[in-house]
Amino acid sequence: MRILISALLLLASQISFASSNDAKFDYEEFANEYFEVWTTTQSPDATNEDIENYLSLLADNVGHQHFPYDPEDYRDPEGKAKMRKGMLHYLGGHKTYKAKLLDITYGVNAIVIKYGAEATYVNPQGEPAS
Secondary structure, three states: OEEEEEEEEOOOHHHHHHOOOHHHOOHHHHHHHHHHHHHHHHOOOOOHHHHHHHHOOOOOOOEEEEOOOEOOOOEOOOHHHHHHHHHHHHOOOEEEEEEEEEEEEEEOOEEEEEEEEEEEEEOOOOOEOO
C-alpha cells in the first residue's frame, strides 16, 4: 500500500471564513467530506460531476501538495482551473481504486490528510502506467 500525504492549504472558502469564526467550522468534518468526495473522483466510474463536486470544495487559488508528484504547495491564481484540467485528462483511468483514511491533522487554515491507496491504472492512451 502506498502512503500519500496531501496537504490542503486554504482549500475552501469555509476555511478562510473559519479563521474569524473557528468555533463554527468543523475541520475534521470538512476533512472527512473532502476525503469522501476526493476518493469518488478516483473511482473507475467517476464522472465530470464528481470532479466538479470535488472542485466545489476548493478556492480558485488552491494550493495543493501531493507527494511525490506535486512537491510544492504554493497557491496559484489558476490553481482550481489547473486541477480541473489535469483531473479531466485522467478521468476514468483507474481500473480499480480503494483508499483508507489514516489520519487527519489540522491547525489554523490548514488540513493534512494522510491516507493509503491501492489502484490499477491505464493511461489515457490505453497503455498500462509504469
